[in-house]
Amino acid sequence: MIATVSVGASAATLVVRSSGPSAKSYPAGKQLADSSKIALKAGDQVVILDSRGTRTLKGPGIFSPTLPSNQASDSRETFAQVSSRRARPGATRGVQPAAPPAASGRSPNIWFVDAERSATVCVADPSAVTLWRPEGGPMTTATLAQVGSDRTETVQWLQGQSKRPWPASLPVTDGAQYRVTWEGQAAPTELRFALLGPTTSGLEDMASKLITRGCTAQLDLLIETVAIPDGASKPGG
Structure with a gap:
């Protein structure tokens, strides 16, 4: 099993994305x-995240990090509905993060390794890594080569196949680099x-780790997955 989100966790509201004149603040x-x-x-546009999900704040205006009490329902029940995997044993109502169905060639799950996108990829469980490509691709063979060593492995993609397990012969370790051709x-x-x-x-801890390790593509998918409707992002004074 891979990373889970515990509903009981709580932390301060976290800024996960910002742009505009006040971005440095x-x-x-x-x-x-x-x-x-x-x-x-x-x-200005600032995206914030707490235990309920993400909100996008657009200036001008003065906003509160917290939701009004009548809007403070927990978004993770919907989050659970889009997750097809069971929680880690022992977690409290935990769910594995999973994004909505892929659109425009974007991965449907933040833990999949996109074979067509160069990036730093955060991994929760190195023994259960999934290599992904957009559906509808042709039959082909991809070559995975570890940078700085002579280790290589091939992965056979069938017509329309989108997921393949990462080869067990290639180590997934912190800082390991690979070239896919x-x-x-x-x-x-x-x-x-x-x-x-x-x-x-919790969501805050997960987002913080993605930010710290530079896993921006996965952070973007997490932000989209747990987005709270725009009505909850009005200036509060």
């Missing part, structure tokens, strides 16, 4: 106390693994 990874105010100018590819995919450990204590 709200960098990704910044924690916000419940009593703080988020002052945004025109053109196949016929007709314009440029190889460069992958670098970052190990997170087997569990996280």
Whole structure:
């Protein structure tokens, strides 16, 4: 089993993305106390995350990190509905993060390793890594080569096949780098693994680790997966 989210966990609200004139004041990874105010100018956009999910705040306006009591329902019941995997034994109503169905070639799960996108990839369980590509691809053979060694392995993709297990012969360790190539590819995919450990204590902790390790593609999918409707992101004064 791979990382789970515990419903009982709680932490300060976390900034997970920001842009605009005030971006330097709200960098990704910044924690916000419940009593703080988020002052945004025109053109600002800040995405914040807490135990309920993510909210996108757009300036100008002054916002509170906390939701009003009538909007403070927990979004993770919906989160559980889109997850097809069972929680780790012992976790309290935990669910594995899973994004909505893939659109525009985006991975349907934050823990899948996109074979076509160069990135730093965070891994929760190095013994259960899934290599993914957009569905509908042709039959092909991909070659995985470890950078700095002579270790290589091939992965056979059938027509329309999107998932393959990562070869057990290639170690998935912290900092390990791999190059993925196949016929007709314009440029190889460069992958670098970052190990997170087997569990996280909640959405905030998971997002914080993704930010710290530079796993931006996975962070983007997590943000989209647990987004709270826009109605909960109005200025509060």
